Amino acid sequence: MDSNMSNRTFVDRVVGRLEALYLESVTGFLWWGVGYFPSHHFRRFFYRLFGMKIGSGSTLHMMGRIYDPRHIEIGADTIIGEKFSLDGRKQLANSQGGLSIGDHVDIASEVMIWTSQHDIHSDDFHAIEAKVEIGDYVFIGPRAIILPGVKIGKGAIIGAGAVVTKNVADGEIVAGVPAKVIGQRKSNNFNYKLGRARLFQ
Numbered sequence: 599m600d601s602n603m604s605n606r607t608f609v610d611r612v613v614g615r616l617e618a619l620y621l622e623s624v625t626g627f628l629w630w631g632v633g634y635f636p637s638h639h640f641r642r643f644f645y646r647l648f649g650m651k652i653g654s655g656s657t658l659h660m661m662g663r664i665y666d667p668r669h670i671e672i673g674a675d676t677i678i679g680e681k682f683s684l685d686g687r688k689q690l691a692n693s694q695g696g697l698s699i700g701d702h703v704d705i706a707s708e709v710m711i712w713t714s715q716h717d718i719h720s721d722d723f724h725a726i727e728a729k730v731e732i733g734d735y736v737f738i739g740p741r742a743i744i745l746p747g748v749k750i751g752k753g754a755i756i757g758a759g760a761v762v763t764k765n766v767a768d769g770e771i772v773a774g775v776p777a778k779v780i781g782q783r784k785s786n787n788f789n790y791k792l793g794r795a796r797l798f799q
Contacts, residue, residue: 618689624648625663625664625665638657649667650668650670650671653676655674656673656676656678660680663682666688669686673699673734675702676702676703676792677705678705682710683710685713686713688729695714695728695729697730698729698732699732700732701735703738709739709742711730714727726746733753735788736756738750740758742760745762748762751768753783753785754772757774758773760774762777764776768786
């Protein structure tokens, strides 16, 4: 029995290590080999090839870092600025990780969205994964950080540099570190398109 368990543990570790090496290679290739190429069509092709779901009219600007594209979904007419970080990690057993971004979402430059973090209160500092969900018509300002498990409601506004640690309701405007509600959008009947992405970026 102990021998069987030891063999299974060894195999699980080898498989886990191989998967980690594969995902690290994908991250590197998509960052260096794809992310710096100045063509939206080129980048979308490879992002989709490696499993990311990207809706019609959506685009991601250059120099982005993507972790595990297999569990990232982006809706239609969504634009993501340069030097972004998108985390789709969902590797742990029974993990609730992954990233979902809605339609007509405007994400500015250097925004970081994380679905995995360490449990700082645990003895082994193990990883925790929790899905991030971003609703339709959301705007996220430059250099904002969205942490694991956060849900951002339809039409919400995230101020530049904000660190979002808790859910944001529909239409709320939040800012600060940690992000707090500072207002509410006056309209809730959103009906706009973001337009085209910038060429060669």
